[in-house]
Amino acid sequence: MKVKVMCLVLCAMVFASIFCGCGSNKNTEIIGKWVPTTAKTNGETISYSELGVDEDQFGLEFKDSSNCTVTLAGISCDSTYTFNGTSVDLSVNGTAYKLSYDSGVLTMVLDYDNDRIEFSFSKQR
Numbered sequence: 001m002k003v004k005v006m007c008l009v010l011c012a013m014v015f016a017s018i019f020c021g022c023g024s025n026k027n028t029e030i031i032g033k034w035v036p037t038t039a040k041t042n043g044e045t046i047s048y049s050e051l052g053v054d055e056d057q058f059g060l061e062f063k064d065s066s067n068c069t070v071t072l073a074g075i076s077c078d079s080t081y082t083f084n085g086t087s088v089d090l091s092v093n094g095t096a097y098k099l100s101y102d103s104g105v106l107t108m109v110l111d112y113d114n115d116r117i118e119f120s121f122s123k124q125r
Contacts, residue, residue, distance in 0.1 A: 001049060014038065022051075023052050026083060026084075026085065027064060027066065027083050029060065029083070029085075029101075029104075030062045030083050030088060030101065030106070030123070031062050031063065031112045032061070032062060033059065033060070033061045033066055033124045034060040034062070034106055034121040034122065034124065035055060035059050035062070035122065035124050036048040036059065036119050036120065036121050037049075037056050037105075037120050037121065037122045038064070038119070038120045039051060039117060039118070039119050039120075040092050040117070040118040040119075040120075041115055041116065041117045041118070042115070048119075054074075056071065056074065057071065057073060057074045058071060058072060058073070058119075059071045059121075060106070060121060062081060062083075062088075066080055066081055066082065067079070067080055067081075067092060068080070068090070070090065070092050072092075077092050077093055079091055079092045083101070084100070085101070086100065086101055087099060087100050087101055088101060088106065099121075104122065104123060105120055105121070105122060106120070106121040106122075107119070107120050107121070108121070
């Protein structure tokens with residue numbers, strides 16, 4: 001009887017250690033540095049490299065802590081974000097942005113002088 005109890009206690013401890021720390025971080029998919037790949041405006045898609053803009057002028061870097069760094073026109077701002085699996089809500093200097101997320105691609109839409117510009121980002125490996 002004592003051996004059975006010890007075996008049950010041992011099994012319970014093994015299962016507890018297996019499941020302990022198995023919580024998932026919902027931000028894992030987007031953590032890291034994201035670089036622009038395309039820009040789309042007026043129905044025309046242009047690869048970011050064709051724009052002739054240095055890579056360090058525009059990008060996103062998401063950290064595990066729901067903090068991120070957003071670089072627009074070479075100016076970097078520390079910001080916060082929320083990721084829900086299909087979109088990222090950013091708050092940059094009090095301005096809210098919503099980026100869509102699908103199949104490893106982040107898409108940011110900006111309206112500039114009544115023109116809609118859609119930037120696509122991919123995660124740097």
